[in-house]
Amino acid sequence: MISAYPGTAVRAAEQPLLDAGAGPELMQKAAYGLYRAAAGLLLRRRGRIYGSKTVVLAGAGNNGGDALYAASRLLARGSSSTAVLTAEDVHSAALAAFRGRGGKVLTLTEENTGTVLALCRSSDLVLDGILGTGGKGGLRAPAAGLAVLEPARLRRGQAPAVVACDLPSGISADTGAAPGAFLRADLTVTFGAPKTGLMAGPGAEAAGQIECVDIGLSTHLEAPGIQRLEAADIAGLLTVPAPGDHKYSRGVLGIAAGSAAYPGAAVLATGAALATGVGMVRFLGPEPVRRLINLQHPEAVCAESAVAQTHVQAWVAGPGAGQDEDQRQRAVDAMASGLPAVIDADAISAVVSSLGPQVILTPHAGELTALLTNLGKSTDRAAVEADPLSHVRRAADLTGATVLLKGWATLVAAPGGPVYSQAEATPWLATAGSGDTLSGILGALLATDSAGPGGPGHYARLAAAAASIHGRAGALSALEGPVEASRLPAAIRRVLAGFLQS
Structure with missing residues (x-):
């Protein structure tokens, strides 16, 4: 059985750990899990990481930080990477680590949205770290202009693999609703526990495949918002003639x-x-x-x-x-x-x-x-x-x-x-x-x-x-x-x- 929890519940489960000063440790666990998943996807698509091109869509807060730290690890393995900053207050330590590994940085504006889209489409991998579980509403301009980006699973021919950090940006972590523009992913790497928004409505379609990175929240989570039966659960419900x-x-x-x-x-x-x-x-x-x-x-x-x-x-x-x-x-x-x-x-x-x-x-x-x-x-x-x-x-x-x-x-x-x-x-x-x-x-x-x-x-x-x-x-x-x-x-x-x- 897979259990998913509202974003509000996951944030509440994180709070005792954050209060105890474990924030940097949680971020590194999340970033490493994101890196592992992204690296695996690159290896499956290209056969190697060296020489690949990565774009990071980095917003404010921890999601942008997770994506930047993950991209830093890909830089260390020979990937070139550009971080597109969609907000002014990007995680400073993660951005410094990214720059320290040779990553390029540009700021998204209304004027350069087309250039950024072309950059994404010519890359091998896009890491979506614009909005996290605390995001309200859909993507706002200029980031809303990126919603037309199609992941590989939805487009025949060459297209970048899109990996969402925790959940696709613009999707409600609590319900899966899409109140405005949102991104779609081939793979969503979610932290602590799957979010209910990844299993319902537009969020379920946008998420693609889902991988969960354990960052130590299980003992702090209560009743799930949504559950999903797995093969063993279904087998246990079948009646066999005697x-x-x-x-x-x-x-x-x-x-x-x-x-x-x-x-x-x-x-x-x-x-x-x-x-x-x-x-x-x-x-x-x-x-x-x-x-x-x-x-x-x-x-x-x-x-x-x-x-x-x-x-x-x-x-x-x-x-x-x-x-x-x-x-x-x-x-x-x-x-x-x-x-x-x-x-x-x-x-x-x-x-x-x-x-x-x-x-x-x-x-x-x-x-x-x-x-x-x-x-x-x-x-x-x-x-x-x-x-x-x-x-x-x-x-x-x-x-x-x-x-x-x-x-x-x-x-x-x-x-x-x-x-x-x-x-x-x-x-x-x-x-x-x-x-x-x-x-x-x-x-x-x-x-x-x-x-x-x-x-x-x-x-x-x-x-x-x-x-x-x-x-x-x-x-x-x-x-x-x-x-x-x-x-x-x-x-x-x-x-x-x-x-x-x-």
Whole structure:
């Protein structure tokens, strides 16, 4: 499990050490960790450090100091380096050390922003030390003009590797929000503990890969703001059939999905659920969709009955329901059944408050916007996308349900906490039917859950596990080319096999 903490919490954890006079030691630990990561990145890209070109974007405060000290070590190994000062009060000792190793220095102005951008683009490495965890708002002029710099991972052909010092400049360390211009990185080297802003919203996309440098704060940190499941955590949530199990004891999932207008959603959700290992799928829906389901998945038991008349352990309702009133009613009944239920797509519009955490809502940003507005908290999609962490927490608290907000980093919030973030997906999963597949995976995990009824955190963990399985399956499928949702079940099986064999 990876735990991330708000920037305010990390600064509070540092304070006792700073009060004890350990500030210079902490800075050297951070700078050395940053140097090690930057050197490793140069070696992977060039094969050597000697002869490389480095640019340091150095702002006021400790982040600029960390970046300058790290660059000084690269200078000692034969890299040439230029420090671009974005503030007047740069860390004086670090700047002196940088100059002492032969580093060049220039000050960023409105007039030379284009020259600095060209310098960055012609370099091998850019160290972003403009703003740290105490930064408020986005980048301001003239530094805002550097936000167009693209790291290597986002640009084909030659581009510098961008390494962010603690977090990408302009990103909120507490929420991942981007209230203005910000930089993007290939790698973020964060100090003491991962920041919540690296795992949510624009911050998760901007961070690239994340490495954490231990500077001795662990005993001073309290409850994390966000957690991320790792492979071992997910493996521990999977239920493996035991001798004597049968299709009913392994878990029966009810699926009320699809309509005459959108029959494919039902097929995709059913296929994903079966690939995840549920004992049986009972499908409820109109006759044309039932026929299509049985053509693709003859093992599914199909009917046109009511939720109350169907014996299952969990429900998936809403994908592809469209304007089908029977399917929409089944979604309402599933939410009221007391059973774990995944409520997706068109059914989210029927959500009310006072649900339980066993109901898991799976909106994208647009659907979450509509949900919050329907519940009296008017917002817009741009606000949700700019700060998804705050909005997913609000939705969970307002509804009482567990809320899974799809995105580059998928966030899962239980009412009152905790919050999980999973970012194993590939952009190739941004395709029609991807969300239906996620619903099927999650429904299967709920139906096969051997732990039985749990607290809010339990359902949030299962939802985070489903998001991770979905993301990993998409990434695996993308190795063979563009992702088709209908082909994801094969990749889901391979992902689960890897968990179970580890």
